[in-house]
Amino acid sequence: MDNVKRKPGRPPSQHSRQAIFVAAMKLLKEQGLRKMTIDKVAEQAGVSKATIYRWWNDKVQMSMDAFLYHVQLEGIIEDKGNFVDDCADWFGKLNQFYASEEGHILAQIIIESQSAQELLLPFQNTLHDLLLSKCRVIWDRAAARGEVDDQIPADPVIELLYSPSSARMLSSKPPLDDNANLEMIRIIYNGIKKP
Structure with a gap:
């Protein structure tokens, strides 16, 4: 870092x-x-x-540096043709990552560094910015298609989209399965779709 x-x-x-x-x-x-x-x-x-x-x-x-070197959360933001399917694909991959060995290492790093906020905050910010940039690809694509209301700011929606997955990673609950993931995305989309 x-x-x-x-x-x-x-x-x-x-x-x-x-x-x-x-x-x-x-x-x-x-x-x-x-x-x-x-x-x-x-x-x-x-x-x-x-x-x-x-x-x-x-x-x-x-x-922290070893994790950021090895694990790239970038993934491929596939164009599935619509906002809901794009999100379902990306967040499905993210949930799989959180359930993987690397996801468990990430949780350990965050838990063990709670007393070293001067290290933890830059690390978390790096991951946050990476996730934000990937979600913005989906948002920009949906905006170009005319799927989302362009009066709604992107950042709060993006935070809503990936917060459930991140919260599950730090809890004792399992990652969201595909059905729960899709249901959440549809609920959010109903609030942001173009009238």
Whole structure:
């Protein structure tokens, strides 16, 4: 994350950085964030602990960067021909992601970094901006088709669309299934469609 201050000294090479990310994600999947150690990451990445600490202050900060490096929530925003089907496809993929190993790692990172808001907020903002940009593709496409009321601002609608999926990811409830996902999207669409 670019807004986190680095320690003085020569930064690790790009090769070392990638090796650290690969090792960190492997250990996050095998052991979880609580059990993973900087020692183990250094050993598996073939770097020294000093190399890791030159770039990151702790394993949570390192895990955030490893997650953002490995997991791209971009996906393909397929054109299904209408707003409801576009949303159902994208949010179906998002719900599958939240139920995956990577989704569980994301939840661990957010939970374990609650006491380090200076790290958590930029991380969450990066994910938020990525989701917002993908949802805006769907919105702009629907606006171009004349499906949505152009007097309604896009951002609040986008927040409504992806908040249920994100809330489920941080709760004990399972991700929305396809039917529940589609029902929510239809309810929202009924409130924003062009008269």
